[in-house]
Amino acid sequence: MSRCDLFQFRLYVAGDALNSAQAVSNLTALCRAHLVDRHEIEVVDVFREPQRALADGIFMTPTLVKLAPSPTRRIVGTLSQTQPVMQALGLEAVGA
Template sequence: MIQLRLYVTCDSLSERALENLRGVIDDRVELEVVNVLESPWIARENGVIAIPTLERLSPGPRRRVIGDLSDAGELRRFLGI
């Protein structure tokens, strides 16, 4: 199981990132979406300074990618799928 966390706001870049991510993931992926406007402490606790940020929580090591996630091939490599 791959565990991901996507940090977003309500802007178009975040919406594109979520749409692009959903186009790549399947049932092997557990996705948590954190709206940093509603839960800023989660982003602060995890050192997130740019939005959107995708964090792969497991399998380790933790890794992050920032942006709209528009390159599906690179996104698959990042996820290991």
């Protein structure tokens, strides 16, 4: 994986629910630490855009979808356990 790859994230949150807020801050922290200047985060509030959640098949919140680089991955939860998240995103080697 090239270091120049742009990471596109979409984070589905449920309004101002606590776990959603935690997910947002966890993701931001992770990007700041490992993906400086090469990430995009789109936050989708399922309360505001339920049809979008429906179309995308989002049933659990918060859900993080990594759109790029492929393959797409989904991670549900607050993203509090950094190690599994890093592994799922394919970022293990980056930090090392």
